[in-house]
Amino acid sequence: MIGTCQLCRKSKILRESHIIPNFVFKWLKDTSATGYLRPGSNPNKRSQDGVKQYLLCDDCEQLFGNWENKFKNSIFLPLSHGKANKFSYSSWLLKFAVSISWRVLASCFKQDLSRFSTIHLDKANKALEVWREFLLDKRPHPDKYQQHILPMDLIENHNDPNMPTNINSYILRSVDMDVVWFKKRAFVYSKMCRVIILGFIDEDRPNYWEGTKIHVHKGIVGETLRYRIPENFIAYLKDRTNKVRSSLEGISEKQWDRIEQTYSKDMDRAMASETLKATYQDVKMFGDKAFVKNNSKKK
Numbered sequence: 001m002i003g004t005c006q007l008c009r010k011s012k013i014l015r016e017s018h019i020i021p022n023f024v025f026k027w028l029k030d031t032s033a034t035g036y037l038r039p040g041s042n043p044n045k046r047s048q049d050g051v052k053q054y055l056l057c058d059d060c061e062q063l064f065g066n067w068e069n070k071f072k073n074s075i076f077l078p079l080s081h082g083k084a085n086k087f088s089y090s091s092w093l094l095k096f097a098v099s100i101s102w103r104v105l106a107s108c109f110k111q112d113l114s115r116f117s118t119i120h121l122d123k124a125n126k127a128l129e130v131w132r133e134f135l136l137d138k139r140p141h142p143d144k145y146q147q148h149i150l151p152m153d154l155i156e157n158h159n160d161p162n163m164p165t166n167i168n169s170y171i172l173r174s175v176d177m178d179v180v181w182f183k184k185r186a187f188v189y190s191k192m193c194r195v196i197i198l199g200f201i202d203e204d205r206p207n208y209w210e211g212t213k214i215h216v217h218k219g220i221v222g223e224t225l226r227y228r229i230p231e232n233f234i235a236y237l238k239d240r241t242n243k244v245r246s247s248l249e250g251i252s253e254k255q256w257d258r259i260e261q262t263y264s265k266d267m268d269r270a271m272a273s274e275t276l277k278a279t280y281q282d283v284k285m286f287g288d289k290a291f292v293k294n295n296s297k298k299k
């Protein structure tokens, strides 16, 4: 397919690019109980990988690929396998984060603009352009359109009566993306299993975020034991978690049978899987309530 590459804006053959990089889906599949993925948006359908769009030419895709590899090997895999929780980085992390926020926002622009007001669209367009220039080395940093990273961990204790009962499954096993607007706060949200990346579109109180900002040249992820994040962001995370649960409740009887059959074909795989570990943690905290299938059947 020939078209205009959204990054370099040259007319070229376009590649079908993953919005969230493919290695994330590969890892999810490799460590799943069944070897298949079911997208949150349509859990009745098995899928092999995530959302793809014709966004980039070969050269730009390769540029992104270099940062993706760095991120995969230096942070994503060690964190996902519980081998490390502190990571030093150099300039590649900010490039990677911007490339993710840029892709998610650009793909969202291609799909559905109706939920944004003109003021929002204007701000989002500015962020998109600043990020594009930063990716092409036309500016030294992304200015106020900062990138933040949150490495997530299991929740073992909590005193929140409204904590979603699938919280650990969501934290450890979900891929999610969104463009979010609160009153005075807007950001691109990209979740790749245990790593959340935020790209600020509009934030008048950046000091409400502590320990999460990605620096231009170098830094350490996971250095601070205490992070500070705004309360409405925590509420947003719970909301996303509940959404995944509702969509799981929409899995048909036939598909549950299919999942069970796949489980029983390779019990060893299922028992050793990361899927089971995440579910185990939810069950430990919430008991039977953590089981989506049984609960939806009782209704």
Ligand SMILES: [Zn+2]
Residues within 6 Å of the ligand: 005, 006, 007, 008, 009, 010, 056, 057, 058, 059, 060, 061
């Ligand atoms: Zn290009």
